[in-house]
Amino acid sequence: MMYEDIESVLIDRNAIQARIKEMAAQLEKDYRGESVVMICILRGASVFFCDLVRELDLDVRFEFMSVSSYGAGTTSSGEVRIVKDINTPLADRNVIIVEDIIDSGNTLSYLKRLLEQRNPKSLKICALLDKPSRRKVELKGDYVGFTVEDKFLVGYGLDYAEKYRNLKDICVLKPEIYQK
Ligand code: PRP
Numbered sequence: 001m002m003y004e005d006i007e008s009v010l011i012d013r014n015a016i017q018a019r020i021k022e023m024a025a026q027l028e029k030d031y032r033g034e035s036v037v038m039i040c041i042l043r044g045a046s047v048f049f050c051d052l053v054r055e056l057d058l059d060v061r062f063e064f065m066s067v068s069s070y071g072a073g074t075t076s077s078g079e080v081r082i083v084k085d086i087n088t089p090l091a092d093r094n095v096i097i098v099e100d101i102i103d104s105g106n107t108l109s110y111l112k113r114l115l116e117q118r119n120p121k122s123l124k125i126c127a128l129l130d131k132p133s134r135r136k137v138e139l140k141g142d143y144v145g146f147t148v149e150d151k152f153l154v155g156y157g158l159d160y161a162e163k164y165r166n167l168k169d170i171c172v173l174k175p176e177i178y179q180k
Contacts, residue, residue: 002164005177006154011146011170016128016156017051019145023126024055026143027096035059036094037120039086041111042066044100047157047165048128048145052098063088067107078136080110090118096143100157101129105139112139129153129170146170152178 027036038060040049053060066084095115102108108125115123126143133150152175154160155167160178164171 002167003171005164005174006167006171007174008172009169010148010151010153010172011156013156013168016145016170020048020051020128021055023143023145024052027126028057031058031094034094035061036096037061037063037088037090038096038098039063039065039115040098041100041107042084043165044157044159045098045128048100049098052126061088065111067111069107078104078106080107082114090115090120092119092121094122095120096124096126099125099127099141101131101153102127102139102141102144103131103134104136106137108141109137109139128156129158 036058038049038053040046040062042064053062063086064084065086068081068083069079097108097111097115099108112123112125124142127141128145130141130144130147131150132147152160152173153170154164154173155169155171157165158170159165160173
């Protein structure tokens with residue numbers, strides 16, 4: 001039923017899982033022998049986070065943060081608000097922020113600045129998707145799954161009006177759905 005609103009599948013479930021395995025292999029190589037605090041940014045990253053951590057043969061701790069950009073609609077305004085912070089100190093820890101998508105870069109650039117102040121041993125960004133054409137602030141992901149064009153994407157954690165997050169594939173939404 002939900003696929004009725006879908007124009008096309010951009011990245012199918014097999015391609016997503018294959019890329020996650022590659023990303024996990026890279027992370028294992030880079031963090032071998034270290035412990036890592038992985039911070040899932042709710043809610044979009046939750047699906048990617050769950051799949052990624054289960055591929056990792058590393059000493060991993062889970063943390064969850066919730067942030068929201070001010071303003072409604074399909075673009076973020078640049079202002080970021082922390083809805084739920086973490087309690088764990090990050091000093092001298094390896095920290096990886098896990099996100100579903102880097103769009104304008106506002107959310108991650110704010111988060112990076114915030115978490116740097118807590119003096120982690122290292123701080124990296126791991127994002128499944130990157131839309132560089134939408135960037136408003138300079139921000140680079142350290143681990144990026146796929147670089148994508150500026151299309152309205154849903155599924156695999158990504159929503160439109162809180163729907164479609166549970167689709168297994170990353171899909172292009174039919175314009176008539178969000179132009180209504
Ligand atoms: C999305 C995404 C990132 C942010 C990226 O979250 O998960 O956090 O937007 O956009 P930016 O690079 O322009 O800041 P959203 O605010 O839609 O919340 P959600 O994760 O709950 O869907």
